[in-house]
Amino acid sequence: SQQGEEDPQAxxxxxxxxxxxxxxxxxxxxxxxxxxxxxxxxxxxxxxxxSNEREKHSGRLRVTLDTSKKSSSLLITASRAADTASxxxxxxxxxxxxxxxxxxxxxxxx
Amino acid sequence: NAGxxxxxKFQVLKTGQSMTLQCAQDMNxxxxxxxRQDPGMGLRLIHYSVGAGxxxxxxxPNGYNVSRSTTEDFPLRLLSAAPSxxxxxxxxxxxxxxxxxxxxxxxxxxxL
Numbered sequence: 720s721q722q723g724e725e726d727p728q729a730x731x732x733x734x735x736x737x738x739x740x741x742x743x744x745x746x747x748x749x750x751x752x753x754x755x756x757x758x759x760x761x762x763x764x765x766x767x768x769x770s771n772e773r774e775k776h777s778g779r780l781r782v783t784l785d786t787s788k789k790s791s792s793l794l795i796t797a798s799r800a801a802d803t804a805s806x807x808x809x810x811x812x813x814x815x816x817x818x819x820x821x822x823x824x825x826x827x828x829x
Numbered sequence: 830n831a832g833x834x835x836x837x838k839f840q841v842l843k844t845g846q847s848m849t850l851q852c853a854q855d856m857n858x859x860x861x862x863x864x865r866q867d868p869g870m871g872l873r874l875i876h877y878s879v880g881a882g883x884x885x886x887x888x889x890p891n892g893y894n895v896s897r898s899t900t901e902d903f904p905l906r907l908l909s910a911a912p913s914x915x916x917x918x919x920x921x922x923x924x925x926x927x928x929x930x931x932x933x934x935x936x937x938x939x940x941l
Binding site: 723749750752754759760761762763764767807809811816817818819820821822 | 833862864869870871872873874877887888919921928929930931932933934935
């Protein structure tokens with residue numbers, strides 16, 4: 720069964736705007752990761768946040784983690800056309816098998 | 830480094846046929862895994878391996894076999910293909926002690 724679930728399923732924004740997507744998960748985790756998948760390609764790792772961290776930044780990416788609510792958010796600032804992709808959260812539960820959510824499809828409108 | 834490579838990129842099978850999806854990595858990663866991706870389902874783990882000679886089942890292992898005779902290669906076998914196995918298959922690897930997975934480009938499989 721899916722551990723993570725992203726919200727929204729699809730998101731369209733104008734280039735230059737910020738994009739926020741959310742992930743909720745079910746069980747205690749060691750860490751949570753975000754991946755990007757361009758159409759027809761494999762997944763690319765974006766950022767990892769550990770269970771004892773609350774916020775992490777990487778370039779235009781900002782990830783937050785709320786373990787009490789079992790949720791995370793990914794913020795992409797100043798979006799670009801190249802950010803058009805599907806974004807997946809993946810959690811590492813205590814059994815260490817990486818488990819993926821269903822993804823958010825992000826479209827940046829030029 | 831080529832990273833994680835997968836062959837073929839696309840395959841059409843008839844129900845009941847068998848085939849092997851190839852996966853190789855040149856990063857000396859101990860941990861390798863196979864996922865399938867279906868619309869609206871995200872990625873689901875089929876089988877994984879923590880090192881040569883060691884494999885284990887994931888979430889959806891039925892209908893698939895794996896072996897790990899070398900660190901570099903992790904083939905996925907479909908013994909008798911079924912239409913339900915129509916999907917995109919991804920191989921991934923990671924180094925021990927790290928949590929970042931590196932994915933191959935995927936194999937798109939259509940079973941008629």
